[in-house]
Amino acid sequence: MVDVTLPSLGESVTEGIITQWFKKVGDAVARDEPLFEVSTDKVDSEMPSPAAGVLVQILAEEGDTVETGARVAVIDENAVAGAEPSSSGASTPAPLAADQTPAPGPAPATSSVAGDGQNGVVLSPVVRRILNDGGVEASTVRGSGPGGAITRRDAERAVANGPTEEVVKSLSNGQRRMGQHLSVSALNTPHGFVAIEADGSVFADVERLGRVTRDGVAITDEMVVGLAAVRALGEFEFLNATYMGDELIVHRTVSLGFMRHVDADGMLVPVVHAAAGLTLRALARRVSDLGERLASRQLTADDLMGGTFTMVGAPSENTLWIKPIIIQPEVAVLSVGAVRQVPVVVMKDGVATIEVGRRLVLGLSFDHRVCDSVAAVEYLERVAELLAGMDLESEH
Numbered sequence: 001m002v003d004v005t006l007p008s009l010g011e012s013v014t015e016g017i018i019t020q021w022f023k024k025v026g027d028a029v030a031r032d033e034p035l036f037e038v039s040t041d042k043v044d045s046e047m048p049s050p051a052a053g054v055l056v057q058i059l060a061e062e063g064d065t066v067e068t069g070a071r072v073a074v075i076d077e078n079a080v081a082g083a084e085p086s087s088s089g090a091s092t093p094a095p096l097a098a099d100q101t102p103a104p105g106p107a108p109a110t111s112s113v114a115g116d117g118q119n120g121v122v123l124s125p126v127v128r129r130i131l132n133d134g135g136v137e138a139s140t141v142r143g144s145g146p147g148g149a150i151t152r153r154d155a156e157r158a159v160a161n162g163p164t165e166e167v168v169k170s171l172s173n174g175q176r177r178m179g180q181h182l183s184v185s186a187l188n189t190p191h192g193f194v195a196i197e198a199d200g201s202v203f204a205d206v207e208r209l210g211r212v213t214r215d216g217v218a219i220t221d222e223m224v225v226g227l228a229a230v231r232a233l234g235e236f237e238f239l240n241a242t243y244m245g246d247e248l249i250v251h252r253t254v255s256l257g258f259m260r261h262v263d264a265d266g267m268l269v270p271v272v273h274a275a276a277g278l279t280l281r282a283l284a285r286r287v288s289d290l291g292e293r294l295a296s297r298q299l300t301a302d303d304l305m306g307g308t309f310t311m312v313g314a315p316s317e318n319t320l321w322i323k324p325i326i327i328q329p330e331v332a333v334l335s336v337g338a339v340r341q342v343p344v345v346v347m348k349d350g351v352a353t354i355e356v357g358r359r360l361v362l363g364l365s366f367d368h369r370v371c372d373s374v375a376a377v378e379y380l381e382r383v384a385e386l387l388a389g390m391d392l393e394s395e396h
Helices: 125-134 152-161 173-188 202-209 221-233 280-295 373-388
Strands: 002-005 015-021 034-039 044-048 053-058 065-067 071-076 191-199 241-244 247-250 256-258 260-262 266-268 309-312 332-336 340-348 351-367
Touching (some): 034 071, 125 152, 173 266, 202 221, 221 256, 221 280, 221 309, 221 332, 221 351
Parallel strands (some): 256 309, 309 332
Antiparallel strands (some): 002 071, 015 034, 191 351, 241 247
């Protein structure tokens, strides 16, 4: 027998929530095959099977919170899927005498999810049949039973009267974590915000040289701004800090987080650790690697921890500016608007003329306990200066 335990999920992570089992008791499993999914306050991960065999016992159900190192299942390496259990594994009840009648016992326990669920809506076989026969989607019915379960009366009423206008959907673990953390940050951090318009001429050079580094990695506008942002933090160290209690901890190492949208999970912030001193080529490689592992759900908890400064890129080419919430315990977050081609007034021989130029809006949400609007604007202006003076030939 092989015990399946919850492995270490990263530094400072001590527990996780079992969110899904990919196998059920009696199923055959291969070594390293995804066995279950676990959710922590940082990331959702698929856990591989430590051995090949048959899953004979599940010790932690979906929704259970389990400490790292705890047993969650048992695999029998010698069992065969679908085989009858051995005589040593379970006792066979003796046959009843002719005059014996089985004593009535408690009814078998039923699962809280009796049947299929859609969008978190609980269905029983009877309810499912009523809704299917009536052509009503379960996601449009508000359940009045325990935990939001749809009762038979709910289903019959929905078929008779049509679905309700409201659609009840359960939040994912990621959405709940994001909402809880940002709500606390918004309540406890005195937010300030400033924005400036910056010269984006450097992005014409990016296109001229090609949006791929000599290593073959794609270059985005966000990466270019991120490089300037990291270098400017060398002169504004109080922004590369975390606020703990009544103390400001200024970090000598810049760990730059990039906020990313994740379908059904809200947002995650992969972190480029030790970003100071990187070239554009090296930063692009690090960001691209994090992006690929985010897409394939291979990020570790350590990839999402330890950030000291965060930036938010433009979600679309029409985005002018963003006013993000600071991710505690950090004290600032930089937002980057889309690079736009706009009319620009240029002085030539003392005469004002209008040309087509490139501009973008840089914004900074900052903690008023450690920074004011003057210092925040000075930081943004320094980022803009470094952008305008960037030598892309050597960085590329």
